[in-house]
Amino acid sequence: MLSFESDYIAGAHPDILRRLAETNLEPLPGYGTDKYCESAKEKIRAAVGCPEADVEFLSGGTQTNALIIAALLPAWCGVISAETGHINAHEAGAVEYTGHKVISLPQQEGKINSADLSAWLSAFFADENREHMVQPGMVYLSWPTEYGTLYSKAELESISALCKQYGLYLFIDGARLGYGLTSPAADITLPELASLCDVFYIGGTKVGALCGEAVVFPKGARPPHFINTVKQHGALLAKGRLLGVQFDTLFTDDLYFRISRHAIALAEELKKVFLDCGIPFALSSSTNQQFVILENSRLEALREKVRFSFWEKHDDTHTVVRFATGWSTTEEDIAALRDILLSSCKL
Amino acid sequence: MLSFESDYIAGAHPDILRRLAETNLEPLPGYGTDKYCESAKEKIRAAVGCPEADVEFLSGGTQTNALIIAALLPAWCGVISAETGHINAHEAGAVEYTGHKVISLPQQEGKINSADLSAWLSAFFADENREHMVQPGMVYLSWPTEYGTLYSKAELESISALCKQYGLYLFIDGARLGYGLTSPAADITLPELASLCDVFYIGGTKVGALCGEAVVFPKGARPPHFINTVKQHGALLAKGRLLGVQFDTLFTDDLYFRISRHAIALAEELKKVFLDCGIPFALSSSTNQQFVILENSRLEALREKVRFSFWEKHDDTHTVVRFATGWSTTEEDIAALRDILLSSCKL
Amino acid sequence: MLSFESDYIAGAHPDILRRLAETNLEPLPGYGTDKYCESAKEKIRAAVGCPEADVEFLSGGTQTNALIIAALLPAWCGVISAETGHINAHEAGAVEYTGHKVISLPQQEGKINSADLSAWLSAFFADENREHMVQPGMVYLSWPTEYGTLYSKAELESISALCKQYGLYLFIDGARLGYGLTSPAADITLPELASLCDVFYIGGTKVGALCGEAVVFPKGARPPHFINTVKQHGALLAKGRLLGVQFDTLFTDDLYFRISRHAIALAEELKKVFLDCGIPFALSSSTNQQFVILENSRLEALREKVRFSFWEKHDDTHTVVRFATGWSTTEEDIAALRDILLSSCKL
């Protein structure tokens, strides 16, 4: 069935599968110490423009978020996030399971703004009861956000400056980083983004890999005993090559960005389909996830012909749903969706 | 110096000290297995009108909150609280340290309302992504709240009914329970309150004891291996008699309620002082904590003559502060405060 | 370079890669809800002879151990393990990170014995201080053990009976289950093993998969909200198909057992090589991991020609090392090792 359910509906980009097959018989040491991991790290250091960066590979987004936050924060610290941030809303309490509070701030289209953050921090450090409160230790942003939106370069600079001023880590969740960097709305490059934060990751799972996220500490400040930490979180793959070969492939011949540009181009066509069919957007997303508002009866009818994701209740008779493009989405998929929607419009 | 800083500025009610001295030489078994603990439990069962209740003693409010929540909730569950709830705002992340998320709801004068709760629960259980979300397992209320306000009996019944409907525990933080029960605004008795929840505690620390909270499971459903849990949390006192003797005394000759009524009566006089001096209330509290708004310059001047607590910033030139009464507050204290405020008014 | 470093030195069995490629373009729902996961579960239910079994897929052994233990045990319980058990020795404290103590018992060739276990349990439940102690909640066994040895059917029955008697879960770590079942020393079938425990897993990572372990609850007693738990541990793969397709392939046409038998056959030849070269065994292993004692100077010389794993210090001049076979080991590898060892014998 036609599916726009997510950007992880298909397997891996064929180049990745090919490289996995080509390297399959080579005996390699385990736990991420193989040459493909090394090569991938070197390519990523070049791509982010940080020759001193530490790069580490993990399997998935929630694992990465919880592990990085727990690895960097002392026990008494929490992490600030938009209330809609993935760590606050859709990770089943993985961060709290490691003992840390997620301190949520109000959001607009998935983003916190630096004025709110500044006001919150200023109030916190003026609060005479703060020895009884969770200390802020980090700001977490997703870029793109869970709503497909992007912080501008100026917004990131402003938040980054606040983090420096208050001694907080800035951590950017880049589960869909490629779709941000190749969005028509992006005004920031990968090296610029890297220079503004303490740690971020380059999502693989949602950008053509079977699994895998590349965590980058741009300044080389990986926490000590990081492999112990990865093992302790149950996140150390014996066949680390699975991640190394995938990222080595993604960062060869611009594949990561080719995949991203493809999905963005089709997302732009997807937007036109919704516009043409008169289906309203829940908000304006410039990346590969598009959120539209469907009448509940239409939603049910549509589900028989195409897969998409429930996002949230809009009102008693309408629902916000998500359509996503990815490496495997085709022009034919878009055309087929247009046909379905047009015919369903007529109902 | 004159102090309205809190309801824990003095030591224990003299009756408690006397009983500690009288029983001091008796050799007793440790860890809460002594006869004073037993006697206190029996008296509390009678006071709450639940002959089958399990009663356990712990040392302080934060310890009790974190331990009870962790003891009752499975790992995948979080606890719903007003955003101003003590567990969410002023316990340094003690609940999250046990691995559980505090799910915060908006508050009005320190209270959540059942309409908001109902809407939240209904949306949660309709959310198709809820396997990726923290499951609600408990509702936490403080009674009185952190702002001195009280849920009415009808409000508690409504929230209790929602908890039953959705299979959630209802946990009432009674760190200042006595001041609620003896407030002129209260419309509920202790047995009625007990009948509406799964677990609550009767605060001792802030109602005349040196330390101690009496946890009550009205239906007798104390979690299994509770002593193991108390020990694991570092909360098991070797000299459990310290808690047993204190609660046995508090529940002898109505002492707990005499202390509470005394503080409430003086809080009513305190309110008159503020009214008479034209000092505005931040909100209307009917218990022993009163919150008023002071100009920042006046606040600093006043601090040289009387102790009170910073609560929160009101605006750039004003601050909300707390004045509290307790077992040791006297008519003379109130009169002295009146003099200070009246003279400071003239400034 | 020739490598017997582990059973995870190569990628996946070619049949697995082929199936990943064949299914790659199919749009599938995420998070393990796809048809390949379903098919794999059905085949595993048949293989273990438990039509009612719950089967779940996770990525690696440490992740599985920590997650299953945390999911089943209440907070006050610990897990009993041989002191050499993987969870006690080589998982960087992953179990303790979830809050549970590993209670270690003495081992012989990697195994605990039921007499020791019985004595320990009997002493524990007679101990008057046990409210101050970690309660035993589970017995953890690895089969094969970390030393390649196997509990006999009678030994497993005896331990299983003790677990039933004392109300403990029995959890079998089958990271290398296939090599146990196909060992010439095995006297138990997969359905028999399943019938003796509450939960076990069928290791994929070390038996031909890129990653993946299939957790089996033979009696269908998967803990409630298991997906929430998996997500909370950061263990839920968006592309759950990666695990589903692999296990579906492993349990098609007997592949899992063909791989296992191949490795066992070559391990038998490997043993002959060591015997022929006069290299002493550290202990008698009947599975795919062989442990031999090397003089330290010879170890260093050998490392230039073949890869193997440090295991532990034997004495000041000798070291125990591990040689393992796997799906990709060939007759040629064994022959090449024989040549190297024979020539190094002459040194």
Place this chain on the structure above:
Amino acid sequence: MLSFESDYIAGAHPDILRRLAETNLEPLPGYGTDKYCESAKEKIRAAVGCPEADVEFLSGGTQTNALIIAALLPAWCGVISAETGHINAHEAGAVEYTGHKVISLPQQEGKINSADLSAWLSAFFADENREHMVQPGMVYLSWPTEYGTLYSKAELESISALCKQYGLYLFIDGARLGYGLTSPAADITLPELASLCDVFYIGGTKVGALCGEAVVFPKGARPPHFINTVKQHGALLAKGRLLGVQFDTLFTDDLYFRISRHAIALAEELKKVFLDCGIPFALSSSTNQQFVILENSRLEALREKVRFSFWEKHDDTHTVVRFATGWSTTEEDIAALRDILLSSCKL
């Protein structure tokens, strides 16, 4: 009934109760910021001979152990303890609950020896798999031990030197510190002991207080945000004066040592009683806890006349039990015990 059950069978030393009463009405700030806490800290700094020491008060031994270990160790580290160490055996997994492994070493009469420790550390740091293992971060000793025995000054120096060599914290659990320092077998002073470790505590609960342990960081290296950590563990008493007044009293006029010497003197008499009655010691303790071996039938008979503690099974017909002296033990108690034992000998 006559009781030698523990050193916490009575309430507080009368001087402590008197001071609590004398200071009871003074309004004091909460959470340990009062003048009695300050005064007690100053006196303790003098007693330990460390003018720069940080001193903090907590309520009980298990709470202190878990909190200090969690506050000092990074997540990837464990704490080394004798297998009979309190944290390993009798704290219901409180340390593991904070996420840290207790790495147990063999013991002799409750003590580890530095040769075993040295061998273990040397093997650990030579182990090529140590990225998969819990890193040692601290050595925990109890002084006196759980068996009443004492490390000599030379033994402590040797262990302290190993800790420095390997970069480990040395933490001394002094729940019964006074009974060690005043033991006839002690060859070390309090300042000497303080100089050998990174953190230790002076037990109050078992040396005359109602509750309370004074944690000392001799070099002033209290972890940052310590009050946040205390609050997060639920260990911050609102009426911190309860601990301040008690320790201020204990360290006034040598009371802490007078109590200790009294108990030690009576323990020496207690030993004579056992000798005279032909009751064998389980081991040789030089402090206030004495461990003797009783035939099980005699144990039951004796329990009707005197309270003591079960310690552990000795063999099928004998049990090790503990008799302890404390501040409230009298010459008359010893005489009464002698009579009981002599008459029971005749049975």
